[in-house]
Amino acid sequence: MGRISFGDLDNYGSNGAYFQLKDNGNKANVRFLYNTIDDITPYVVHSIPDGTYPNGNPKTAYVNCLRNYDEPVDKCPFCKAGMTVQPKLMLKLYNEDAKECQIWERGKAYASRMANLASHFNPLVNEVIEITRCGAKGDNQTTYEFMPVGNSPANVEDFDCVEPLGFNILDKTADDMEAYLNLGAFPGDSANVSQQRNNNNQYNGNVVRRTPPTNSRAF
Numbered sequence: 001m002g003r004i005s006f007g008d009l010d011n012y013g014s015n016g017a018y019f020q021l022k023d024n025g026n027k028a029n030v031r032f033l034y035n036t037i038d039d040i041t042p043y044v045v046h047s048i049p050d051g052t053y054p055n056g057n058p059k060t061a062y063v064n065c066l067r068n069y070d071e072p073v074d075k076c077p078f079c080k081a082g083m084t085v086q087p088k089l090m091l092k093l094y095n096e097d098a099k100e101c102q103i104w105e106r107g108k109a110y111a112s113r114m115a116n117l118a119s120h121f122n123p124l125v126n127e128v129i130e131i132t133r134c135g136a137k138g139d140n141q142t143t144y145e146f147m148p149v150g151n152s153p154a155n156v157e158d159f160d161c162v163e164p165l166g167f168n169i170l171d172k173t174a175d176d177m178e179a180y181l182n183l184g185a186f187p188g189d190s191a192n193v194s195q196q197r198n199n200n201n202q203y204n205g206n207v208v209r210r211t212p213p214t215n216s217r218a219f
C-alpha cells in the first residue's frame with residue numbers, strides 16, 4: 001500500500017476506523033488480529049497540531065518518527081528540531097459487534113497487557129475477548145477489562161485490516177518533515193491537514209488518546 005493523504009481517507013470506508021467505548025460499562029466483543037505478541041508493531045510518533053474540535057480542544061495528528069532510539073537525531077528532522085516522541089500502540093482488532101476492522105490506540109502500558117493475553121491465548125486471533133470500559137466519559141482514570149468469552153479458529157490473513165502506518169499515523173519522509181518545519185505544511189497537501197480531517201468522521205473528538213494508569217487490572 002502506498003502513502004495516501006488524509007483527504008483520501010474518506011475513500012477507504014471503515015478501514016482505519018478507531019475502536020472506542022464511549023461510556024462506563026460499554027462493552028464490545030473483539031478479536032485482536034495477531035497470532036503472538038511478536039506480531040504487534042509498536043510505533044514511536046511525533047504529534048503535530050491539526051486544527052481544533054468544535055468545542056475548541058486542539059486536535060493532533062501523528063507522524064511516524066524516522067529514527068530508532070539509539071540512532072543520531074539527524075535521522076529524523078522532527079527529533080532534530082527538539083519535538084518530543086511518544087510510544088504508541090495501534091492495535092488492530094476485528095469488532096465482532098460492529099463487524100469491521102478497527103484500530104485501538106493505546107499507550108505503552110498496553111504492551112504488557114497484550115503480552116499477558118497472548119501468552120494465554122495462542123494464536124491470539126482465535127479468542128473472542130469482551131472489552132468493558134470502566135470509567136465514565138471524560139474520566140481520566142478509565143480502565144478497560146478484558147474477558148475471554150469464546151474460542152473459534154480464525155486466520156489473521158482473512159481480515160481486511162489496514163496497517164496503521166499511512167492511515168492512523170502519517171508516514172512522511174525526512175524531506176517532507178524539513179518542508180513542514182519550514183512551511184508549516186507537508187508538500188502535496190492540497191489543503192491543510194485539519195481542513196481535510198474536519199470532513200473525516202473518524203476523528204470526532206471521542207477518540208481516547210490517554211495512556212491508561214499503569215496499575216490497570218490484568219484481564
Ligand SMILES: [Zn+2]
Pocket residue numbers: 046064065066067076077078079080085
Ligand atoms: Zn523523530
